[in-house]
Amino acid sequence: MAWISGGFVVLLCMVAVLAPLLLSPDAPFQISNSVLLAPSAGHWFGTDDLGRDVLLQVIWGTRISLIVGIVSALAAGIIGLVVGAISGYCGGLADAMIMRTTEIFQVMPIFVLAALIVAMAGAGETRIIAVIAGLSWPQTARVVRSEVLRIKGLGYAEAARCLGISEFRILVFEIIPNAVGPVIAVSTLTAAFAILLEAALSFFGLTSSDTISWGSTLSTGQRLLYTAWWLSVFPGTLIFLTALAFNMFGDCVREALDPRSE
Amino acid sequence: MADILTLDHLRVAFDVQGHRVDAVSDASIRVPDGGSVGLVGESGSGKSTLARTLMGLLTTPPAVLEAKSFAVEGQSLQIGDHAAISRLRGNTFAMVFQDPLSYLNPLMRVGRQIEEAVRLHDGRAAVHHRISELLDLVHLPQRVARSYPHELSGGMRQRALLAIALACRPRLLLADEPTTALDVTTQMEILALLRELRRELGMALLLISHDLVSVAELCDEVYVMYGGRTIEHGPCREIFRSPSHAYTKSLLDAARAQRSGRKVLETRPGALSVGG
Numbered sequence: 001m002a003w004i005s006g007g008f009v010v011l012l013c014m015v016a017v018l019a020p021l022l023l024s025p026d027a028p029f030q031i032s033n034s035v036l037l038a039p040s041a042g043h044w045f046g047t048d049d050l051g052r053d054v055l056l057q058v059i060w061g062t063r064i065s066l067i068v069g070i071v072s073a074l075a076a077g078i079i080g081l082v083v084g085a086i087s088g089y090c091g092g093l094a095d096a097m098i099m100r101t102t103e104i105f106q107v108m109p110i111f112v113l114a115a116l117i118v119a120m121a122g123a124g125e126t127r128i129i130a131v132i133a134g135l136s137w138p139q140t141a142r143v144v145r146s147e148v149l150r151i152k153g154l155g156y157a158e159a160a161r162c163l164g165i166s167e168f169r170i171l172v173f174e175i176i177p178n179a180v181g182p183v184i185a186v187s188t189l190t191a192a193f194a195i196l197l198e199a200a201l202s203f204f205g206l207t208s209s210d211t212i213s214w215g216s217t218l219s220t221g222q223r224l225l226y227t228a229w230w231l232s233v234f235p236g237t238l239i240f241l242t243a244l245a246f247n248m249f250g251d252c253v254r255e256a257l258d259p260r261s262e
Numbered sequence: 263m264a265d266i267l268t269l270d271h272l273r274v275a276f277d278v279q280g281h282r283v284d285a286v287s288d289a290s291i292r293v294p295d296g297g298s299v300g301l302v303g304e305s306g307s308g309k310s311t312l313a314r315t316l317m318g319l320l321t322t323p324p325a326v327l328e329a330k331s332f333a334v335e336g337q338s339l340q341i342g343d344h345a346a347i348s349r350l351r352g353n354t355f356a357m358v359f360q361d362p363l364s365y366l367n368p369l370m371r372v373g374r375q376i377e378e379a380v381r382l383h384d385g386r387a388a389v390h391h392r393i394s395e396l397l398d399l400v401h402l403p404q405r406v407a408r409s410y411p412h413e414l415s416g417g418m419r420q421r422a423l424l425a426i427a428l429a430c431r432p433r434l435l436l437a438d439e440p441t442t443a444l445d446v447t448t449q450m451e452i453l454a455l456l457r458e459l460r461r462e463l464g465m466a467l468l469l470i471s472h473d474l475v476s477v478a479e480l481c482d483e484v485y486v487m488y489g490g491r492t493i494e495h496g497p498c499r500e501i502f503r504s505p506s507h508a509y510t511k512s513l514l515d516a517a518r519a520q521r522s523g524r525k526v527l528e529t530r531p532g533a534l535s536v537g538g
Contacts, residue, residue: 155364156364159357159359162352162357163379163426163427163430164349164351164352164353164430173378174367177369177370178369258369259368259369259410259412260410
């Protein structure tokens with residue numbers, strides 16, 4: 001499982017990095033007379049209604065989907081880790097205020113809000129990343145907080161205190177490393193969710209027309225589902241597989257980081 | 263001999279939903295420099311609370327600390343003064359605990375954990391030498407430095423915990439039931455090790471235990487705690503031979519009865535006061 005999911009994530013990253021180097025930037029936008037061709041030796045994934053190669057579009061779209069997924073998960077994870085650790089370790093008023101704030105965030109429907117912001121402020125992956133990270137860190141923060149609360153009462157935190165190790169070092173070296181497991185699990189879910197959200201926003205046409213992502217290809221395919229299945233099936237399958245691979249890969253990373261699981 | 267620790271009339275209470283509950287109501291203890299003192303008593307008698315107070319591990323509030331006098335190495339201190347007590351941690355007081363597995367960081371190799379403690383006091387250059395010295399001191403093979411806590415046996419974990427506690431060369435080692443979680447043969451090994459360390463390092467020991475045998479083996483003096491009070495103290499030999507307090511008598515009887523295989527134990531009327 002580790003090798004399959006990890007291999008898939010690595011493959012996607014390589015595609016995302018190599019695509020702009022190997023392909024000319026307008027290759028996926030190249031229109032031709034061969035419209036709506038079924039998958040064949042010349043066009044593995046077929047062509048769309050403007051005669052553009054679907055394989056090239058999917059390759060090109062990998063970059064956006066991955067960047068959105070990984071960057072927003074990283075950002076949400078880091079913000080959540082810091083805020084959650086402060087909340088759990090300090091306790092008291094700071095804790096109460098941070099937790100009430102996260103509750104406000106958690107009742108907000110992310111998709112509607114993201115759609116609203118992108119529709120009003122204009123499309124762009126930076127905005128999508130900011131919206132996803134800005135709205136999904138509270139989940140991580142809550143998980144981290146509960147872990148920190150649990151660990152700070154455990155023996156080894158107390159033992160470190162008995163040695164005269166400073167509170168800050170205890171938090172950074174004893175508590176947070178032991179709280180990272182669940183954070184990774186949540187972050188991979190966020191990554192998968194971000195990829196899906198980006199796809200959904202593109203699907204609704206909330207992207208600029210000069211960016212190609214899996215979601216925008218899927219959106220074109222939706223109108224032609226009965227005549228050209230390949231337009232929907234290939235990007236759809238990739239979205240599905242990527243979200244799945246992220247989840248599985250996260251599980252494996254968490255397990256690999258824990259010396260107890262052998 | 264000067265005292266490394268004197269504590270008179272300690273009271274530790276907890277504010278629980280408006281009620282004040284005494285965990286330790288009146289405890290006095292004195293540990294001579296380089297001496298070994300046992301603290302015995304049943305569960306809930308306040309032994310561990312006393313130790314945790316000394317290490318400054320109780321958070322105030324909810325804990326409320328009072329003591330008539332508290333002195334470390336002859337220097338008088340406030341019992342509630344966290345800053346002063348935290349300066350004592352490591353190099354004056356160190357502590358080992360009942361359940362060594364939960365007191366070791368599961369994600370860090372044992373060597374790293376010892377190193378962290380050593381770094382607090384020694385320079386970077388001497389660290390590796392000191393780690394192997396500490397491992398030798400507690401009779402652990404050098405390879406243990408590269409092991410994770412879950413890969414060690416119970417006795418080895420307790421030795422590792424001891425090595426960490428000794429890293430800063432404490433003057434007084436508080437051992438809170440260090441052998442309770444171990445099997446009988448390992449218990450004896452750890453007790454022998456504690457005795458040896460005390461002799462080699464000239465360090466004082468406060469052994470908290472409900473096991474009278476280990477206290478008799480290791481300590482010169484013993485304090486008996488009951489219901490949050492230190493009710494009796496004196497040289498080990500005297501207390502065990504001619505206890506003056508009724509509770510101490512029944513405690514000793516219970517221990518003897520257990521060994522002679524008597525089925526019915528003497529019980530004492532009354533219960534621990536709860537709710538103060």
